[in-house]
Amino acid sequence: MRETKDLEYKEAISNTFLKTVSAFANYGTGSIKFGIKDDGTIIGIKNPKQACLDIENRINDSIDPVPDYSLSIHEKSGVITLRVEEGMHKPYLYKAKAYKRNDSATIEVDRLELTRLVLEGENLSYEETPAKTQTLSFKILAEKLGEALHLNEVTQDTLKTLELYEEKTGYNVAGELLADENSFCGIDMVRFGDSISVLMDRERYEHVSVLAQYDKALALYRKYYSYEEIRGSLREKKELIPEAAFREAVANAIVHRAWDIRAYITVSMFTDRIEITSPGGLPKGMSREGYLSGGISILRNRIIANVFFRLNMIEQFGTGIRRINETYRDSAKKPTYEILSESIRMVLPVIGGKQELTEDENAVYDFVKGHSVSSSAVVEATGFGKNKTVAILKKLVSKGYIAKEGNGRGLKYFVK
Template identity: 30%
Template sequence: MKPDSDDIKSLIGQGEGYNLEFKESFSNSIAREICAFANASGGKLLLGVSDEGEIKGITTSNAMMSRIYDVARNSDPPLKVEISRKGDILVVDVFEGTDKPYSVNGKFYVRDGTNSQQLKRDEIRRFFQEEGLISFDEKLNYDFDLEKDFDGVVFGAFLEMTRTSPVLEKHDILKNLGLLKDDYLKNAGVLLFCKKITAFLLNATITCVLFQGRDKYKILDRKEFEGDLYSNYQDAFTYLQSKLNTEYIIKGGPREEKLELPESALREAILNAIAHRNYFLNANIQVYIFSDRVEITNPGGLPLGMSYSDLGRKSMPRNFLLFGMMQRMGLVEKVGTGILRMNHAMEEYRLEKPVMEADENWFTIIFKRPELERESFEGRGKTTPQKTTQKTTQKILGLIKENPDITRRELASTIGISEDGIKYHLTNLKNMGSLERIGPDKGGYWRIVGDDE
């Protein structure tokens, strides 16, 4: 119900609060306030009132009112507002959202007392938990047109992969899968069945880059894949396959071709990035190929409630609906064995296990590439990677014990491996709890855990 003049005076007398905001003039910040109210329990914006509650009045125009309605329509998802004029004041009534959380320009806002605050990543996670809200893959995508944007060929392939009978109508199948609601496709369905993902989700691409050497100084080749989920997965793997070396093994019969890194481990890492990435973050999956390693990185660290020690033991999907569809397609499993399968594949290849790195915003899997001229598959069988790793680790710990201030460059020079190789072993030691860094990279020192000498 729209407020009358007496209600407005009463509101102004109460002062700004959780459900009330004063604005002396119109500005772009109104989008933040509208979003915050929708994520809370609704509220009112009074335009033409100073922070102190003094009525200044405001000159309205059709253009101004159109901009306010545009904010509501263009929020993600769209939200509901009503605008009314009360004397010299413009009242914007924002309704509590029924499809939280809402964002404007990719940012989330909530009310914090009398202020509207932007949520940080961890706060968004808590917001989801506390409100019992749906995840990204469950959100309805109002921009996707089921007739013109839906890829029927990709959908047909999906039905074959999942052994789903095509007898039912498309809408009924999608509803039964939990991908369609109120005739709108959810984001999980958009990822799976779009013709071009960047038309709806700019950050859902996969970028593959081939660098010269061991750093990012010079790019030799770059591709970005922006199709449906399965096509992007296959294209990213094909790119990796085309840029990595192939070894030919002859054992008295037809020669055997072996990619320098196990295909199953690379596929698993790409799928892990697709299934577990945080789609709310404005970044995409990155596959980087260096001369000595392959890095596969996805936005979003470990899911809330999961620690580094849980890797390989627990499965905690960030995107439950999407993960379920990928499981139906036979791409992933629910038992949390993906990392174990990667480790096993690398061991069968007689290579070191991949290194996992995680921080607040990123998760990276690093595969160390073998030097085939010196480390052929047959040659690696004579010296196990575990023994080589143990020897290198012992050297590193010995040098750190002698000089806790030693740098990565000094370690690399003394041991005779690259700085990236040193970083690889240091990360492993830190993850195992055997080593910790005290202080910053420059000016800090190493401490061997449990070494009291």
């Protein structure tokens, strides 16, 4: 077995293992096995009972605060296993520095991650920390609350109820983000032409309430993807991309993004799709599968989400992805999602039917629909050559008609 994110081998006992103790205590339970070389060769530790006392003393003397851990000895091999539990009193420091695991290596965290560890240890989120400026106005929020909840005015008590203000600390970051003016990056929207080298339109909404950003983003969407079609005496609204999907995607980006990252939510608008990229990966504790299923909601920005919920800008927490997918129920093209450690990207395709596919593409699409199949299965069903089949599958994936999962021989294609 090789080293992993939660498993490290040490040939001998030296202070280098203390960095990994810090990493496991800060970011997730893991084990260090002493008496094993990096390549997995077992050599054991001489006098393992005395060595365990040495390990204990090094941890107790060097890690602050001391994490929960346990030691065990494999009697036959002489291998010592140190298991370190993820702690609640973060950050766990070694020589005044915090560490994390990066694949099978241990590295020092940067300033941003150290700040996050401090907040986590205090059971706080970034949006709960005091705002840099305490001179804030809330005209836009007052207008929205009046429309949704019929409030006549927004008082200090209202702001306290919404958890945007506390007597001791004043306004918090969530309050600043919802205020008429703030110091944060917002939404950067670009309309592209035939390629990303051709910029047809660009609007950047920053240093204003996230409520205003939401409205302005929706207005620009309507400029390019919504129109009225006149049939006789009737006007019928047409949407190239479902407005409900765009609304949900933008609200999702605002509510769930990492606001401690000084970066913009980007909205890239193309003739065949919209790409919405939100800074920050998944909240801690949420898996990719949980996010895509829409069944579990771990809120990175609980206070902002609660305000959006009260204003009817989002519905039940955790249903955003399912609601977006539902708007494409009758479309051959489906939304896609790219989840990285530093960002999440949603791609909303222009609604399309099978009529825009070629005859060969239709044949492949019809076979894949309702199944999860390999390219070889498509070859057998359609009679196309391997290269032609793979090329068609790639086109259908890029156009948003089908999706893929797995790698190598396990690669499968399916229609969501």
